[in-house]
Amino acid sequence: MASPTAPLASPADPPAATAANLVQSVDWLAIAPPTLAAVVGLGVLVADLFVDRHKKALLGWISVAGLAASALLLLPLLDGDRSTFCLTGDADACSYTADRFTLVIQFLVLGGALLAALLSVTTLKDADKRIPEGEYWFLLLSSAAGAALLPASRDLATLIVALEVASLPAFALVGIRHGDRKSSEAALKFFLSSVTATAVSLMGISFVYASTGTLYLTQVADRIQHVDGQLHTLAQTGVVLTLVGFAFKTAAVPFHFWVPDTYAGAPLPIAAYLSVVGKAVGFSGLILITVVALPSYADVWGPALAALAALTMTVGNVGALRQQATRAYSAVRLLAWSSVGQAGYLLVPIAAAAYSDDAERSVGSTVAYALMYAAVNLGAFAVAALVGRTKAANRITDYRGLYATNPLAALLLAFFLLCLAGLPPGIIGLFAKVTVFSAAVDAGLGWLAVVMAVNVVIALFYYLQWTTLLFRAPEGEPAGHRVPAPLTAALALTGVLGVALSGAPQLVLRFADTGLF
Numbered sequence: 001m002a003s004p005t006a007p008l009a010s011p012a013d014p015p016a017a018t019a020a021n022l023v024q025s026v027d028w029l030a031i032a033p034p035t036l037a038a039v040v041g042l043g044v045l046v047a048d049l050f051v052d053r054h055k056k057a058l059l060g061w062i063s064v065a066g067l068a069a070s071a072l073l074l075l076p077l078l079d080g081d082r083s084t085f086c087l088t089g090d091a092d093a094c095s096y097t098a099d100r101f102t103l104v105i106q107f108l109v110l111g112g113a114l115l116a117a118l119l120s121v122t123t124l125k126d127a128d129k130r131i132p133e134g135e136y137w138f139l140l141l142s143s144a145a146g147a148a149l150l151p152a153s154r155d156l157a158t159l160i161v162a163l164e165v166a167s168l169p170a171f172a173l174v175g176i177r178h179g180d181r182k183s184s185e186a187a188l189k190f191f192l193s194s195v196t197a198t199a200v201s202l203m204g205i206s207f208v209y210a211s212t213g214t215l216y217l218t219q220v221a222d223r224i225q226h227v228d229g230q231l232h233t234l235a236q237t238g239v240v241l242t243l244v245g246f247a248f249k250t251a252a253v254p255f256h257f258w259v260p261d262t263y264a265g266a267p268l269p270i271a272a273y274l275s276v277v278g279k280a281v282g283f284s285g286l287i288l289i290t291v292v293a294l295p296s297y298a299d300v301w302g303p304a305l306a307a308l309a310a311l312t313m314t315v316g317n318v319g320a321l322r323q324q325a326t327r328a329y330s331a332v333r334l335l336a337w338s339s340v341g342q343a344g345y346l347l348v349p350i351a352a353a354a355y356s357d358d359a360e361r362s363v364g365s366t367v368a369y370a371l372m373y374a375a376v377n378l379g380a381f382a383v384a385a386l387v388g389r390t391k392a393a394n395r396i397t398d399y400r401g402l403y404a405t406n407p408l409a410a411l412l413l414a415f416f417l418l419c420l421a422g423l424p425p426g427i428i429g430l431f432a433k434v435t436v437f438s439a440a441v442d443a444g445l446g447w448l449a450v451v452m453a454v455n456v457v458i459a460l461f462y463y464l465q466w467t468t469l470l471f472r473a474p475e476g477e478p479a480g481h482r483v484p485a486p487l488t489a490a491l492a493l494t495g496v497l498g499v500a501l502s503g504a505p506q507l508v509l510r511f512a513d514t515g516l517f
Helices: 015-022 032-047 057-072 075-079 100-126 133-152 156-174 181-212 217-226 229-249 259-265 268-293 295-321 330-353 359-388 407-421 427-442 446-470 485-503 506-511
Strands: 082-087 090-098
Touching: 032 057, 032 100, 032 133, 057 100, 057 133, 090 100, 090 133, 090 156, 090 217, 100 133, 100 268, 100 359, 100 485, 133 156, 133 268, 156 181, 156 229, 156 268, 181 217, 181 229, 181 259, 217 268, 217 295, 229 268, 229 295, 259 268, 259 330, 268 295, 268 330, 268 359, 295 330, 295 446, 330 359, 330 427, 330 446, 359 407, 359 427, 359 485, 359 506, 407 427, 407 446, 407 485, 427 446, 427 485, 427 506
Parallel strands: none
Antiparallel strands: 082 090
């Protein structure tokens, strides 16, 4: 495949030299995980034309198997870093790199998509044909392929394409329920705000390209330090505008306004998918832009991200605290506001990387926290999906007495909420928060650590309030919850992962060693 920036051969060059300049080999093993997800998505879309309407559930299990196989393809890549689509004559300037950072984020993305797919199997069955199954699975797999491509992207063009491949199918998934006005409004709000942020990002990237003459992250990092004085303001503006787009994807305040309505209007598995995979996309892109491409502009993005982190965690936790337990969809809305607050915690180590002598360790803290958050938040959404099968409004009050009707689900939700709060027995949540605190303190951001400590206390109130509700006496006749096999598998996977990591929390930080440098 030809590199888009490969040098053109001069007329005097012989044909053999021209071929050497224009042709490069493709490392198919390196690009296999996102490629397989995309291929399975296309296969499911075609198969939907021929599968009988009574056998559409088969498409779901093919999609689950495809995502599982994509995740397994990460294993052969553990033996060393791989790069492909590189500039001829410059092995360091590549469009795709499968290093430690890439593999960890791809594991998070594909694992999160797999769990969302397991939740979706039950949701589609309960939807009674109101959701077109073939289109649903195609969109989910396409979005997962784009999300898996993004952490491997090492040039700005591939980065923005991967971001949009992950985002565009998600817009459709949010509004995919036929005849649901609430779902359509959520999708429209998500779409319009995301398109605006993407336009701002593209303008920022164009400014960076105009200043440096390259799109490759490693070359941008080198050339932006030596920008001509007349272009210095242009470069700074490009840095700020580029960050705005990724701040939207991470749901950082004030770019968070789409989150509560979108989560409440989307099918519950898609809300779970956005809360984990959508954040992984935003944060991995933010890390690549700041720490890899723009380390010399740390004095610009460091204070900006620190301020965003403080604002995001405060607004998110206060928003969750104000949720009325009797309001329709209040459980999903609380998880949505909680995810905004958690985004603030995830921003702290990235901001700390601007001030730290060990940026890789700071970034590793973000990745470790993201792994913890992914496991327990998906578990909380899985229990919400279970309760939502009998209580369509999914109010917080609907969880009262859950222990009396389904003790295991109640215990799991209590464990997941305590993990998010950072309280024992959710040791993995406590461990992850300590690593974030440590990153802020080591970087000299004591004020940000204090803001985080205050927000952790605020979050304790609403997490514990919901937890205690699970064990109160139920009002009226308790409704039983039948747990289908796919939902059982999702609950079991998240529960086992959360308990195992709480038993050996040091494994998370070791696994999250990014290897970016």
